Amino acid sequence: MVTVMGRRNRLPHFIALITVAGLAAAANPPQRIVSTAPSITEVLFALGLGDRVVGVTRFCRYPPEAQTKAKVGDYINPNLETIASLRPDLVIVQTNPVRLSERLTALHLRPLEVNQENIAAIYNSIRAIGEATGAADRADRLIARIREGLESVRARAAPLRRVGMMFVVGRAPNRLDGLIVAGRASYLNEIIELAGGTNVFHDAVAAYPAISLEQVIARRPEVIVDMGDMSEVSGVSEDHKRAVVELWRGARAAAAMKPRDVYAVASEIFTVPGPRVVDAARAFFDMLHPDGK
Numbered sequence: 001m002v003t004v005m006g007r008r009n010r011l012p013h014f015i016a017l018i019t020v021a022g023l024a025a026a027a028n029p030p031q032r033i034v035s036t037a038p039s040i041t042e043v044l045f046a047l048g049l050g051d052r053v054v055g056v057t058r059f060c061r062y063p064p065e066a067q068t069k070a071k072v073g074d075y076i077n078p079n080l081e082t083i084a085s086l087r088p089d090l091v092i093v094q095t096n097p098v099r100l101s102e103r104l105t106a107l108h109l110r111p112l113e114v115n116q117e118n119i120a121a122i123y124n125s126i127r128a129i130g131e132a133t134g135a136a137d138r139a140d141r142l143i144a145r146i147r148e149g150l151e152s153v154r155a156r157a158a159p160l161r162r163v164g165m166m167f168v169v170g171r172a173p174n175r176l177d178g179l180i181v182a183g184r185a186s187y188l189n190e191i192i193e194l195a196g197g198t199n200v201f202h203d204a205v206a207a208y209p210a211i212s213l214e215q216v217i218a219r220r221p222e223v224i225v226d227m228g229d230m231s232e233v234s235g236v237s238e239d240h241k242r243a244v245v246e247l248w249r250g251a252r253a254a255a256a257m258k259p260r261d262v263y264a265v266a267s268e269i270f271t272v273p274g275p276r277v278v279d280a281a282r283a284f285f286d287m288l289h290p291d292g293k
Contacts, residue, residue, distance in 0.1 A: 029134035030090035039274035149278030157196030165197040166221040171228025195284035236266035
């Protein structure tokens with residue numbers, strides 16, 4: 001799932017990390033890197049550093065080569081003993097609630113902490129990783145490609161009517177209960193907006209608020225995108241996706257909402273805030289504007 005967090009008051013510390021990492025990388029680029037989040041893994045491989053990656057989380061599935069690396073647990077429960085055994089000279093972590101950077105430092109390991117809570121932060125994280133690994137030029141080129149891709153989607157969407165949309169990131173299996181959606185503070189909200197949509201829960205302060213079916217009915221989204229019980233994307237069948245669509249179409253809420261389209265999705269492009277954010281934006285555009293106008 002999406003694991004982005006951090007706040008604006010971290011910016012000076014973040015810039016300091018970039019500067020220190022850049023100086024260290026210029027003198028001695030790290031050759032053994034551990035990633036503790038799928039988005040970080042995707043950035044490393046996109047920068048052409050996959051051969052230096054020695055450890056990833058059990059959720060790092062893209063690119064496929066990442067699955068051949070040693071597993072170090074996950075974002076919330078990293079295995080520090082396994083990480084140390086890999087003898088990394090750099091461990092890259094997302095800002096997280098388990099004080100991982102401090103714990104790594106206590107083991108005399110070198111951490112780099114990045115924040116990927118929004119699109120600007122994604123760019124900053126790529127730049128920080130590039131500086132820390134001696135790949136600053138590649139990082140600049142990657143950022144430029146992502147920026148160009150997103151601006152292309154934004155330009156296509158600009159003259160079109162905005163469409164109300166809801167993205168479901170969590171839900172009770174086979175029921176429209178326990179709904180968790182993308183709110184204003186999520187990077188998904190930004191992607192929806194640039195793709196020509198209006199997040200019907202953009203006024204929710206939390207990044208991923210819990211909401212009720214009654215609230216959905218009141219907001220009347222024209223497009224519903226549901227990944228709620230498909231966060232484990234591998235092995236999700238087309239029958240499962242059709243059942244999710246029917247769950248919404250057959251709900252008592254359907255008559256009141258009359259959603260134009262319901263999409264069941266099972267892809268990490270929507271939940272991993274990394275280089276494939278452009279793929280997510282293009283997918284949203286196609287859902288919001290299926291005829292392109």
